[in-house]
Amino acid sequence: MSLKKAIACIRGNNNFLITSHTNLEADALGSELSFYRLLKAIGKQATIVNQDNTPTEYYFLPGINNIEKLNRKFFAEGESAKGAKKNLKDIEFDCFVTLDCSNLGRCGEVSKLNTKDKPILNIDHHISNERFGNINWIEPDSSSCCQMIYKLYKGLGVTLNKDIAMLLYAGILTDTGSFRHSNTSSLTHKIASELLKFNLDVVGVYKNVYENIAFEDMRLLNKIQSTVRRDFNGKVAWFEVKQSLIKNKKISFDLSEYILSFARAIKDVEVAVLFKENLDQKNEVRVNFRSQGKVDVNKIAQFFGGGGHKTASGCTIEGKIDEVRKRVLAKIRESLK
Numbered sequence: 001m002s003l004k005k006a007i008a009c010i011r012g013n014n015n016f017l018i019t020s021h022t023n024l025e026a027d028a029l030g031s032e033l034s035f036y037r038l039l040k041a042i043g044k045q046a047t048i049v050n051q052d053n054t055p056t057e058y059y060f061l062p063g064i065n066n067i068e069k070l071n072r073k074f075f076a077e078g079e080s081a082k083g084a085k086k087n088l089k090d091i092e093f094d095c096f097v098t099l100d101c102s103n104l105g106r107c108g109e110v111s112k113l114n115t116k117d118k119p120i121l122n123i124d125h126h127i128s129n130e131r132f133g134n135i136n137w138i139e140p141d142s143s144s145c146c147q148m149i150y151k152l153y154k155g156l157g158v159t160l161n162k163d164i165a166m167l168l169y170a171g172i173l174t175d176t177g178s179f180r181h182s183n184t185s186s187l188t189h190k191i192a193s194e195l196l197k198f199n200l201d202v203v204g205v206y207k208n209v210y211e212n213i214a215f216e217d218m219r220l221l222n223k224i225q226s227t228v229r230r231d232f233n234g235k236v237a238w239f240e241v242k243q244s245l246i247k248n249k250k251i252s253f254d255l256s257e258y259i260l261s262f263a264r265a266i267k268d269v270e271v272a273v274l275f276k277e278n279l280d281q282k283n284e285v286r287v288n289f290r291s292q293g294k295v296d297v298n299k300i301a302q303f304f305g306g307g308g309h310k311t312a313s314g315c316t317i318e319g320k321i322d323e324v325r326k327r328v329l330a331k332i333r334e335s336l337k
């Protein structure tokens with residue numbers, strides 16, 4: 001079983017580099033921070049490095065300052081803040097850990113830190129995972145990567161505490177869409193029940209993640225919502241976010257998550273799609289999908305070089321937004337037949 005292999009890999013190495021995907025969210029951050037604490041608890045060394053900045057709504061997560069950002073200098077472990085800063089390029093580790101990443105490209109430029117080709121431990125719950133690691137522990141039935149980290153705690157016999165419970169709960173909460181997506185199982189609730197015994201502030205977590213939208217952002221969200229269109233007898237609802245609308249705006253929430261939940265709530269909608277012009281790459285469109293279950297949106301995203309889960313997935317497509325939209329909608333139409 002791959003869980004056993006993952007445990008053997010953790011026991012057999014001493015210094016770990018931990019990373020996750022770009023566009024950080026609670027499952028990525030919760031997994032990284034809880035995995036980091038797990039390693040510390042058994043006397044290992046670890047550094048978390050992400051390509052992207054941590055979105056402000058997750059600053060409440062315990063230990064969030066333990067995350068290093070790529071291209072920034074950092075203080076080597078054990079050195080005081082007065083010590084010399086090290087360049088991340090020179091970071092030493094003997095195992096490269098990816099969490100919640102379906103392929104190596106998802107962790108962005110961080111993969112380039114593995115210059116010495118150290119073994120990769122790939123822990124993920126995406127069905128589209130490309131098994132790029134030396135050890136691949138993939139559980140597509142798991143609600144979240146955090147649910148898998150919970151299993152590591154049990155497997156290694158490390159006791160949970162309130163901070164760890166909070167990290168795991170945040171990841172499980174958001175990846176299950178607050179325990180309402182099809183990935184919510186009896187085990188998910190059983191784990192959540194154990195985590196809640198630590199007296200977690202569930203209202204606070206929810207407020208931090210979902211009810212923390214700046215007023216200006218809410219108005220922007222309303223503007224985007226008004227772009228909703230329907231196709232194929234109302235079975236597909238889609239939105240467009242053009243660069244001009246979000247340029248120079250600091251958005252305080254996970255835009256796609258909000259828009260797509262809204263779209264999925266529309267009567268008769270089977271598939272919800274969000275097309276977003278990429279802010280950095282002029283000729284690229286990020287496409288996110290949600291499905292009610294009949295249409296496998298992982299397959300659609302994979303067709304365009306992306307992936308994810310059966311009911312939630314994404315891909316990045318080169319081209320103008322109008323042309324990309326036509327291609328994607330044509331592909332969805334095939335799946336509706």
Ligand SMILES: [Mn+2]
Pocket residue numbers: 027028100125144145175
């Ligand atoms: Mn996840």
